[in-house]
Amino acid sequence: MTELAVIEALTAVFLAAAILLVGARRLGLPPIPFYLAAGMLVGPVIAPEHLLELARWGIAFLVFAFAVETDPLTDIDRSATTVGIVQVTATGVLLYMVGLAIGLGRLDALLLAAFGAFSSTLVALGHLTEGPVRPSVTHERLAEAINVVDDLAAIAVILVVGAVAFPDAPGVEGIAAGIGVLAGAVVLRRVLFDRLAAAARGDVEIVMITAVSLLIGFVAIAEAIGISIVVGAFAAGLAVSSEYPHDVEAVDAIGSIEDFFIPVFFVTLGALATVPDARTLGLAGVILLGVIVLNPVVTVLTARRAGYDDRTATLAGTRLDQVSEFSLVIAIEALLVGAIAPAFFEALVLAAIVSMVLSAYTSDHGEAIYRGLTARGIVGDDLGSVRHESTVSDDVADHIIVVGYGPVGRRVVDAIADAGREAVVIDPDPALAAAVGDRGAGYVAGEVESDATWTVARPDSAALIVSAVPDPPRNRRVVDRAGETDVIALATDRATASSLLERGATFVAIPDALAGGRLADHVERTLSEEGYADRLRERGRKRLADVDDK
Amino acid sequence: MSPEAIALASDFAIVVVTATALAYVARRTGQPTLVAYILTGIVLGPVVLGVVTEDDLIGVMAELGLGFLLFLLGLEMRFDRIKGIVRPVINVAAGQTVLQTALAFGVAYALGFRGMDVIVIALATVFGATPVIVKLLADQGDLDSLPGRIDVGVLIVQDIYLVIVLALVGAGLAGGAVEIGTDVARIFGLMAAIGAASYLSYRSFLPWLLGAVADDRTVLFVIGLAWAFAFIYAAERLELSVEVGAFIAGLGLAQLPYSTELKERMEPLTDLFLVVFFSSIGLGLAADHLAAYWVEALVACAVMMVGNFLIMLYLIDREGFSAETSFIGSVNMVQVSEFSLVVGALAVAQDLVDEPILGYLSLMALVTMTLSTYVILTNRALYERARPLLDRIGVGGDVDADLPGYEGHAVVVGYDDLVRTAMPPIREHFEQVVVVERSTAGMDELADSDVAFVYGDAKHGDVRTDADVSEAALLVSVARPTSVNRHLLADLPDDAKAFVAAVDPVEARDLYEGGTDYVILREPLAGTALGEHVRRYLADPESYRERSPGSIGRIERGEPS
Structure with a gap:
């Protein structure tokens, strides 16, 4: 390999990636399938071998950054985690048997299982783009928890497969050593990393190369033992995660390096795949069926068994396909050691591209998919579970429905109580029931998209409906369900506001504009009235103290 | 391989x-x-x-x-x-x-x-x-x-x-x-x-x-x-x-x-x-x-x-x-x-x-x-x-040129509906207003006004320098995440006024400890204003309905009527 050849390959990689990314951005789709497609485009004109070493850095940084952001010991939601474990195991075992049944070898069948069972954190949560991550809704929290289980299981699989299934693998001792490395990383985080960060005295550059050095160190240990570098990179991420959230610039520095290597990795991966033949397409089809049909079905069944209602289970399923x-x-590691055939690898990459693009569509249209399924009687309604969790009498009337019990909704409920009227809160989080009850308000545990919620909340006999969440689809739903009842709603922007008014809302406000009006007042008086700033500061602090008491 | x-x-x-x-x-x-x-x-x-x-x-x-x-x-x-x-x-x-x-x-x-x-x-x-x-x-x-x-x-x-x-x-x-x-x-x-x-x-x-x-x-x-x-x-x-x-x-x-x-x-x-x-x-x-x-x-x-x-x-x-x-x-x-x-x-x-x-x-x-x-x-x-x-060898002239830069100005970090609504009093009180923002939408909007625009993320030192935060008299920041505001407050002169947005009470308290004059908690602010609307409606639904067929102009100001 010569320097010019490498620079030539990198130039092709980034030009192709940049062009396709602009397209992805326009369509609002995640970047990874476009990196892979860019790789398939430039594959014929570059020699991907030149990039393999840089691509391995891509893997290392990908896993490293994931580990830095995850704290597996505190991010656990027990019931969702159980769903994740059952889903991974069931889908994995089923697909493994399917693989053996259609005549695949054991390792190929295992890869088929991995491709079907694990879903992508980066694609599902949009971590690689800057889409908002808002796991406030139950099904999103469920999907996120399952993703974390998937990722951890994937790393476990990489450890085990790398240690026992590849040629020249170290065997069971390798697994034990890998676990030892991970444990060592956790110890290091406790005793070493804080000290290093302190010694760097806030110098971002030094913190950055320290993190890179830790990554190199752990990867070198992994290589010395003969296990996958992924395990080493994950351990390195565990070793630094404690101090990072406090230092934006250091996280940003790692992010910038990651953003360089990740396109290199995915484009190289795409470049290793070539034009598929019929058998490859067939294999890709089988993998796709596993990913977009079997996996969501298993997720829905599992989530329902765990007590989630049909709607939440279905919507979570549409995010994990x-x-x-x-x-x-796992696939590229297997390919590099010659453990799987290139044609099988191509089928895997094709299936990945198609499923990632499709899944952007299904998670955006989850609600429509759910309604379609209910209409055909495939999944049921959730009236029973909504009624069970709610505290509203069957004949409630002349009440004021407040959608969403966040900081905005809370103050609206207070205003209603001050006016001596009865409020009924609609919010999907059952944990809020007690707090709502304390304010003398009724509570409906459901999402506005669900028909059951409205059956219980009785909008037709309400005096007014106030939507305290500025979420356009939910507000459209609120206005549609209101019937003759007046609606006061929030909108994120002017266009949404006027469309809601046209749809029949009585009054629409933009929350930031509401708040801005008050802020403008404070700014004006601070700048023109002597002593106003001090009074304002005192009042603000006192109000915070009041919040604590509650 | x-x-x-x-x-x-x-x-x-x-x-x-x-x-x-x-x-x-x-x-x-x-x-x-x-x-x-x-x-x-x-x-x-x-x-x-x-x-x-x-x-x-x-x-x-x-x-x-x-x-x-x-x-x-x-x-x-x-x-x-x-x-x-x-x-x-x-x-x-x-x-x-x-x-x-x-x-x-x-x-x-x-x-x-x-x-x-x-x-x-x-x-x-x-x-x-x-x-x-x-x-x-x-x-x-x-x-x-x-x-x-x-x-x-x-x-x-x-x-x-x-x-x-x-x-x-x-x-x-x-x-x-x-x-x-x-x-x-x-x-x-x-x-x-x-x-x-x-x-x-x-x-x-x-x-x-x-x-x-x-x-x-x-x-x-x-x-x-x-x-x-x-x-x-x-x-x-x-x-x-x-x-x-x-x-x-x-x-x-x-x-x-x-x-x-x-x-x-x-x-x-x-x-x-x-x-x-x-x-x-x-x-x-x-x-x-x-x-x-x-x-x-x-x-x-x-x-x-x-x-x-x-x-x-x-x-x-x-x-x-x-x-x-x-x-x-x-x-x-x-x-x-x-x-x-x-x-x-x-x-x-x-x-x-x-x-x-x-x-x-x-x-x-x-x-x-x-x-x-x-x-x-x-x-x-x-x-x-x-x-x-x-001094003895006669070094030193007096042209220390006036640097192009801002002084005694207002720095606004982040440009959204909240800030947009609060802009009029800021622009009224300050000749120089600098908006720092990392999306481009605001740039187009402000292009024709006398408000200066700095594109970038305020967590970066160079961006803060571009906006001369260390010479500012007023800071209004809705920047995320919190640490960005800490950097901004550290750069800001002691006698300047600071209005900074927080997402929750814990962060708000930290900001007050750090010397912020007023912590903006946007949802409670909006909630209080929305509660005011509901109160008016409940007091007299008929007249609220009559006066409210929503004009967009009112939406922008966030005013009831």
Whole structure:
């Protein structure tokens, strides 16, 4: 390899990636399938071998950054985690048997299982783009928890497969050593990393190369033992995660390096795949069926057994129907040691591209999919579970329905109580029931998209409906369900506001504009009235103290 | 394609880990990290341990480090930064380049060098190391002072000169006058062609392209990288240096409002590759090379540091700046530029000189960079000491030009509906209002008003400097995440008023502890206002309904009626 050849390959990689990314951005789709497609485009004109070493850095940084952001010991939601474990195991075992049944070898069948069972954190949560991550809704929290389980399981699989299934693998001792490395990383985080960060005295550059050095160190240990570098990179991420959230610039520095290597990795991966033949397409079809049909079905069944209602289970399922980037890592490791055939690898990459693009569509249209399924009687309604959790009498009337019990909704409920009227809160989080009850308000545990919620909340006999969440689809739903009742709603922007007014809302406000009006007042008086700033400051602090008491 | 062939724990890994260890030592002793990186190469290379050789991966990374550094320098060539002092800066830079080259030539000749050695030494001994000066001045918050701006301006002009020198040395400086003339013409022709491509892109599709993706920093970054690689590759193909291509690529993007943001994204990656680059210089040295001319190098260091300081002092003073500006502006520039090593390494690669000459230049760079760190860190104290002497010899004029910049102004960080609604009183009370925002929507909206716009993320120091936060009288910030606000509050003068948004009560309390005058909790504010609407409705639904058929104008003001 010569320097010019490498620079030539990198130039092709980034030009192709940049062009396709602009397209992805326009369509609002995640970047990874476009990186892979860019790789398939430039594959014929570059020699991907030149990039393999840089691509391995891509893997290392991908896993490293994931580990830095995850704290597996505190992010656990027990019931959702159980769903994740059952889903991964069931889908995995089923697909493994399907693989053996259609005549695949054991390792190929295992990869088929991995591609079907694991879904992608980066694609599902939009971590690689800057889409908002808002796991406030139950099904999103469920999907996120399952993703974390998937990722951890994927790393476990990489550890085990790398240690026992590849040629020249170290065997069971390798697994034990890998676990030892991970444990060592956790110890390091406790005793070493804080000290290093302190010694760097806030110098971002030094913190950055320290993190890179830790990554190199752990990867070198992994290589010395003979296990996958993914395990080393994950351990390195665990070793630094404690101090990072406090230092934006250091996280940003790592992010910038990651953003360089990740396109290199995914484009190289795409470039290793070539034009598929019929058998490859057939295999890709089988993998796709596993990813976009079997996996969501298993997720829905499992989530329902765990007590989630049909709606939440279905919506979570629509978010988990794509191939995980970690599965791609397993695939490329297997390809590099010659453990799988290139044609099988191509089928895997194709399935990944298709499923990632499709899944962007299904998670945006989850609600429509759910309604379609209910209409055909495939999944049921959730009236029973909504009624069970709610505290509203069957004949409630002349009440004021408040949608959403966040900081905005809370103050609206207070205003209603001050006026001596009865409020009924609609909010999907059952944990709020007690707090709502304390304010003398009724409570409906459901989402506005669900028909059951409205059956219980009785909008037709209400005096007024106030939507305290500025979420356009939910507000459209609120206005549609209001019937003759007046609606006061929030909108994120002017266009949404006027469309809601046209749809029949009585009054629409933009929350930031509401708040801005008050802020303008404070600014004006601070700048023109002597002593106003001090009074304002005192009042603000006192109000915060009041919040604490509650 | 066996796993051994692509082992990650390569020489590259050893270089980075060693550099990290030495960087901590450097940090403890107050040295620039750059010295630690050069030392890394010397320790690992044949001079001391001999455990690492320059393999291909190291070569690529070093090349990219240098390419990206020049891309960054190109990106930094924001003409508005030095507007107002352009003429004096060009005078100083031109004079300094000529005089210091002459001095370097004279010193080298006096020390006994002859022939091509003297020419390369004279061309390569350029004073003023951009990374050293910029990093230390930024740490001290002096980058925006008048001496700081003069230094940055001179460094920028010097970079253009260096690109030409690099191109000349890269082409081998070979042949007679005619051939050199043809070479120079060819170089200038190709540079002009690449420059024209860059400029035409800047005039045509680049603003549109970057504007379309600027909301997503990952996409912006990938496009920036693609842009840099395209020019680096073109330059390589045309047998110009990588450096020239990268520099011109940066220039094409520099005048766009996204350049500061892009530069901040590129910096960590560049830092990482530069570690390899600076180490690779050390890797290429042998012990006898470094020591070959150690006496000469030390003598040259002493003479050149003093000589260059005097040259700069004379030149800046001649432009009529004050004694303090002249002194500090010149005392900052007493180290050999890192490009001396680039020029030297290139000259060795072209067989113009032997490795001992590179050893001589490296030793000079090591010594002057190390010493100058202390000089820059203590420049004000040094000035106080030197003041009586400066007075006696009559240094000091009175033109300390009015800097283009903001003072006593309002800084608004983030531009959304909340801020938009609160803008009228701010604009009424302040002549200068600067909005810092990393999406482009606000830029279009504010384009026609008298509100200044800084594109970028306020977590980056350069962006805060662009907005002159340290001179502001009012700060209204809705920036995320919290730590950005901590940076902003730290930069803000004590007597300024601060309105800062928090997401929850815990953060709000921290902000009050940190001296914020008013913490904006947007949801409670909005909730209180919305509750007011509900109260009005409940009091008299009929009249509320009648008066409320929602006019958008009212929505914007968030008023009931």
